Every structure is written in structure tokens, then in C-alpha cells.
Amino acid sequence: MSVSIVMLVGMAVLYACGVYLLLEKSMTRVLVGFLLIGNATNLLLLIMAGEAGLAPIVDGDVDPADFTDPLPQILSLTAIVITFAVSAFLMALIYRSWRLEQEDDLEVDEEDVAIGTRQARVTEVVLDESGDTEFGTRATTAIAGAAVLDAEDDDATRPAPDDATDAEGRRG
Template identity: 75%
Template sequence: MTISFVLLLAMGVMYACGIYLMLERSMTRVLLGFLLVGNATNLLLLLMAGGAGLAPIVTEGVDAADMTDPLPQALILTAIVITFAVSAFMMALIYRSWRLAREDDLEIDEEDIAVARGAVAVSAERTREPTGDPGIDTGPLSLPRELEEREEEQADDAADSGDPGGTAVPPGRGAHS
């Protein structure tokens, strides 16, 4: 069995680009990365199937070694259907996100950061519940600078609008938008 080096290289580039795009914050880029990884997987299955052969229909006088294995073809067809379904779902999520927030970037979530660090955020002041375990930091969570800047901007916007609690809803972000 010989594998085309060009197809193998194309598959590797598609996987690399797809994984890179899936690690981005933009949901549209995540979708494009998912599509690239799905197509690279189809190419991998095609390469592993081997060379072209006869149709897998049993007839007299045809050796089984000359036939193509139909399993990779069935797996590719199944992968195409699954990729289509997940892509349609992701496009619906992207569309809904765009309609509600007019952006497709994912936001930083305090609790996700806390979980990633091994603790759960308990309050808006970003403090942790003391556990009595000396190995767990009980000080305030340090959040990324981008999140802190967003919070400062929201506090400034709330102060400018005369809302001391910072509960004002920005235009276009109401419950019925």
C-alpha cells in the first residue's frame, strides 16, 4: 500500500490549521476549525483505506484481495453527516449570539477561571471560601486584565448613567432584543 505524500501533507496542514482555529475566541473561527478537522479526518480515512480496487460485490472469479474495503467509505459518509449536523447547530448558535450581542467572541467567565485554577468563585468580590487546607489559596482571585478593564468600563458607564448599582442595561441588550 502506498500513500501519497501530498495528500498526507495536506491532511497534516488541515489538522494543524483546524486545531489552531478551534483555539480562538471567535465562534466563527471555531466553526471553520471544526470543518477543517472534519475534512482532515475524512482524508485520513480515505488514505487508510488503501488503493483503489474493484467494487465490493461478490461475483464468480473475483479474488477478495482485489476488492476495496467498504468500511472506510461508510465511515466517511457517516463523518460527513455528523459534521454537517454539528456545523448547522454551531451556525445557529453563532447566529443567535450575533442577534443578541452583535459579536461572536466568547466572553471571559470568572467562574471558568476559578474552576481552571481549582477553586470555585463564591462572591462578586472574587474571594474564595476558606477550606482549612493550607494548599489552597484563600486570597482574592486574580482575573485577567481584560476582564478587570471590562468591569471598570461597566462601572464607569453605570456612574455616567446615574445608576449607582451598575444595573443599567446597555442599549440593545434588553430581555426582548
């Protein structure tokens, strides 16, 4: 069995372009990147199928080695359905984003960045190793350490309440 080099190169180019487009901030480019990856996956499954053979439903005496493996065909159909469903969902998200913001670019959310850095600091907390069970003192130390870090972050980043807001930060 020989695999076409053109098909392999085409599949590699589709994967590379798809991953590059998935990393962009434009939602339309993310959609196109996902579609390219879906097509590259279908091409990969086509390459995996090998040479063409007979259908598994044949009358008469046929050597089973002459049959085509139906598994890559089933996987290809499944990949097509999944790509269609996810691309329809992404198109709905793009449409909704366009209707709300009149732009296609995603912005960096400061709260997400703050949560990510807070979680990184929580994992750096040294835990007490004296507990011998999973739910012993070790678990309570981890929870207490997280509460201390949350209290420090909330005090440092919470703006002072002004006259227009109550203690919860709601305008009233």
C-alpha cells in the first residue's frame, strides 16, 4: 500500500493553517480554522482507509482480504457530523456577538486573568503533610490557605464603596 505524498502534505497544511487560525482573536477566523481542521481530519481518515476494495456485502465467494474496511468510512461520517454541529454552534455565537458588540474580535477579560493568577498562587501554597488521609488535615490546610489568598486578593482589588453603591457593590 502506498500513500500519496500529495494527500499527506495537503493534510499537514490543512492542520497547520487550522491551528494557526484557531489561535486568532477573530471568531470568524476561529470558525474557518475549525473547518480546516475538520477537513484535515476527514483527509486523514481517507488516507487511513487504504486502497479501495469491495463492499462487505457481496454475494458469492469473495476473499475477506478484498473487502474495504468500513471503520474509516464510519469515522469520516461521524467527523463530518461533528464538524457541522460545532460549526453551526460557532456561527450562532458569531452572530450573537456581532449583534451585541458590532465587532468580531475577542477581548482579554481582566477577571479571567486575575482568576488565573490567583489559582497559580494557590497551588504555590505549601501544604501541611501531617495528614495521613485524603480528607484529613491536609485538605483543611488547603482550604484555609485558599481562603487566606482569596481574602488578600479581595481586599487589594476591591474598590472602596462610594455613596451610590451599598456594601455588596450594587447600585441602589
